[in-house]
């Protein structure tokens with residue numbers, strides 16, 4: 001049977017590259033691309049569905065556009081915010097902390113993906129391996145935090161990692177084949193990383209296509225024992 005995939009945040013650099021990679025995979029039947037921007041052309045294998053991750057009703061109603069008997073083999077959550085080219089930028093110090101910016105970053109990076117879990121988990125395949133993968137970030141690891149700063153982004157990803165662990169514990173009771181993981185994509189050329197790319201050595205700045213290929217390899221190699229964990233693009237496990 002061909003596989004069914006949902007990509008949330010398919011307009012982003014990594015989400016789009018994951019989708020492009022999977023389109024060339026003959027084991028994949030349909031790819032549902034959930035996004036605020038609907039510019040991508042549809043065909044019988046690719047469907048675009050509007051979803052605003054900041055709006056619970058939008059997340060819930062997006063699934064009205066998917067057949068009710070759909071079973072996802074893979075749900076890949078690729079949404080996220082670090083800056084918005086305007087007022088939101090990672091905090092360098094305590095004095096940069098601002099309630100509205102904190103709320104926005106946590107809404108997009110933690111609350112939105114949590115609600116994606118709430119509505120999409122019932123659509124996960126149960127009879128075979130299924131994977132629910134969330135793009136997280138290494139800076140969300142508390143044990144690896146040596147530099148400080150980036151209060152809202154770090155905290156939003158740390159909290160996301162906790163939510164992923166919680167999903168894994170609860171769903172293990174009803175779906176032993178489901179695997180929930182956080183993924184660190186590497187430093188990838190995108191709108192999100194643009195202001196910071198000059199701090200990264202050229203060899204360490206990945207194309208979205210390379211990152212997508214590596215992340216899909218990690219997903220392929222996962223087993224149910226990996227559920228609740230956090231992995232880098234090269235398969236290395238990152239400690240919380």
Ligand SMILES: NC(=O)c1ccc[n+]([C@@H]2O[C@H](COP(=O)([O-])OP(=O)(O)OC[C@H]3O[C@@H](n4cnc5c(N)ncnc54)[C@H](OP(=O)(O)O)[C@@H]3O)[C@@H](O)[C@H]2O)c1
Nearest residue numbers: 009011012013014036052053079080135187188190192193
């Ligand atoms: N790039 C890196 O170096 C890097 C490193 C570590 C972790 N990550 C993580 O990887 C993920 C993807 O990053 P990226 O580099 O691909 O960034 P990107 O190109 O900026 O993509 C971000 C995506 O998030 C979506 N998004 C933001 N707010 C949304 C909302 N309210 N509703 C629906 N979609 C929304 C954007 O959609 P719109 O087009 O509609 O705005 C876009 O599709 C993020 O979670 C990021 O934290 C990236």
